[in-house]
Amino acid sequence: MKQLIQLTVNGELHEVRVEPWKTLLEVIRDDIGLTSPKEACSTGECSACTVLLNGKPVNSCLVLAVEAQSKDILTIEGLSQGSKLHPLQDAFIRHGAIQCGFCTPGMLLSAKALLDENPQPTEEEIREAISGNLCRCTGYNKIVEAILEVAQSQ
Amino acid sequence: MTQPLKPFGYFEPTTIEEAAQILSKYGTKAKVLAGGIDLVARMRRRLIQPQYVVSILNIPGLDYIQSDEAGLRFGALTAIRSIEFSPIIERDYAVLHEAASQIASVQVKTMGTAVGNLCVATPASDIASALYALAARLRITGSASEKIIPIEDFFVGVNKSVLEPGEIVTEVILPSPTLQTGGAFFKLVRTAADIAKVNVAVSLTVTDNRCGEARIALGSVAPTVIRATHAEEALKGSTLEPKVVEQAAQLAAQEAKPIADLRSTVEYRRGMVRVLVRRAVEKALTRARA
Numbered sequence: 001m002k003q004l005i006q007l008t009v010n011g012e013l014h015e016v017r018v019e020p021w022k023t024l025l026e027v028i029r030d031d032i033g034l035t036s037p038k039e040a041c042s043t044g045e046c047s048a049c050t051v052l053l054n055g056k057p058v059n060s061c062l063v064l065a066v067e068a069q070s071k072d073i074l075t076i077e078g079l080s081q082g083s084k085l086h087p088l089q090d091a092f093i094r095h096g097a098i099q100c101g102f103c104t105p106g107m108l109l110s111a112k113a114l115l116d117e118n119p120q121p122t123e124e125e126i127r128e129a130i131s132g133n134l135c136r137c138t139g140y141n142k143i144v145e146a147i148l149e150v151a152q153s154q
Numbered sequence: 155m156t157q158p159l160k161p162f163g164y165f166e167p168t169t170i171e172e173a174a175q176i177l178s179k180y181g182t183k184a185k186v187l188a189g190g191i192d193l194v195a196r197m198r199r200r201l202i203q204p205q206y207v208v209s210i211l212n213i214p215g216l217d218y219i220q221s222d223e224a225g226l227r228f229g230a231l232t233a234i235r236s237i238e239f240s241p242i243i244e245r246d247y248a249v250l251h252e253a254a255s256q257i258a259s260v261q262v263k264t265m266g267t268a269v270g271n272l273c274v275a276t277p278a279s280d281i282a283s284a285l286y287a288l289a290a291r292l293r294i295t296g297s298a299s300e301k302i303i304p305i306e307d308f309f310v311g312v313n314k315s316v317l318e319p320g321e322i323v324t325e326v327i328l329p330s331p332t333l334q335t336g337g338a339f340f341k342l343v344r345t346a347a348d349i350a351k352v353n354v355a356v357s358l359t360v361t362d363n364r365c366g367e368a369r370i371a372l373g374s375v376a377p378t379v380i381r382a383t384h385a386e387e388a389l390k391g392s393t394l395e396p397k398v399v400e401q402a403a404q405l406a407a408q409e410a411k412p413i414a415d416l417r418s419t420v421e422y423r424r425g426m427v428r429v430l431v432r433r434a435v436e437k438a439l440t441r442a443r444a
């Protein structure tokens with residue numbers, strides 16, 4: 001019993017036939033072919049699967065794809081403008097805010113959602129914004145520094 | 155261990171009546187989907203296996219926060235994040251604002267609804283403790299009936315509420331705050347994103363330096379959130395001097411019926427109830443006098 005849904009992913013309209021029990025994460029990775037959102041805990045604990053849904057961060061492992069009908073989705077693939085990196089991506093590289101990279105797409109999207117809503121966050125607000133995004137390489141300080149730099153240069 | 159979701163029948167009703175009818179028809183085989191935080195995660199852990207999922211996300215008019223002279227109301231689809239950022243709730247219902255603020259993560263609060271959190275009926279619910287302290291009432295809508303009950307009558311046990319198949323919690327109703335009322339919320343957690351080892355929500359009314367109303371709610375220390383009624387009685391009518399506050403905190407610790415689990419021992423939870431009740435009463439008192 002597949003349902004036809006329309007999703008705008010990184011500005012491109014996609015029509016996909018999905019079963020209601022497919023998660024948004026599965027559809028983004030398997031049907032649309034974007035593999036930046038990662039599956040790890042599958043229960044909303046780690047946020048490696050973060051995407052922005054209508055501009056807000058959600059755990060796509062807990063969203064049914066059918067819930068995202070007609071909505072706007074941003075993944076990390078849509079963050080840079082061609083070869084020009086988003087300021088957050090640039091800052092993450094310069095600050096060494098990346099080790100294995102598994103949590104990075106989710107971290108960047110959480111940071112983007114924060115700065116879109118609150119362009120001048122305090123360090124505490126930055127820590128709160130990424131509190132759900134777990135990094136097993138323990139790189140939090142560098143991530144916070146990178147986000148803080150972008151906030152201060154805006 | 156988690157696994158992909160198993161197939162289920164999916165409904166997207168556009169009215170509460172339609173949703174209630176589908177839910178009555180399928181009874182315990184059907185589950186309501188709102189934010190999906192608890193439902194989808196438990197389905198992926200294979201803890202529950204509903205044959206039907208009824209999304210209420212397409213029902214208009216369930217996502218709001220409204221206030222008037224009678225008090226404040228919010229709907230079944232109001233996200234925890236919306237509650238956290240509501241200026242009216244921050245000003246007039248500090249207990250609820252503080253509870254919502256301390257829940258992690260942003261993603262969970264953006265997707266998750268306060269009503270959904272109540273319907274999970276976990277004794278560790280920060281939202282439930284705050285709403286006990288605020289004397290909240292819940293509007294429950296069925297296919298042929300509607301009722302409003304105090305939040306304390308909603309919970310039966312761990313993951314058990316009075317909701318019958320076909321019933322949906324459609325609204326939370328808070329009484330309007332009086333001038334000399336102050337509240338505070340405290341919790342103890344292992345990490346920011348974990349559930350509470352202990353949470354405490356307090357609401358006090360102070361008139362002419364004496365305590366009028368007192369409501370103290372304790373979370374994570376019994377099968378449901380509970381009121382510490384002996385502690386409340388100790389505060390009522392008193393001038394809230396430190397000795398009385400400490401006595402109330404000790405009574406609250408005795409009223410708690412915690413279990414030992416991976417998060418804490420019984421003794422530690424009781425000890426922390428005492429500490430957090432004392433701190434919350436002190437903070438609520440400062441706010442009531444401000």
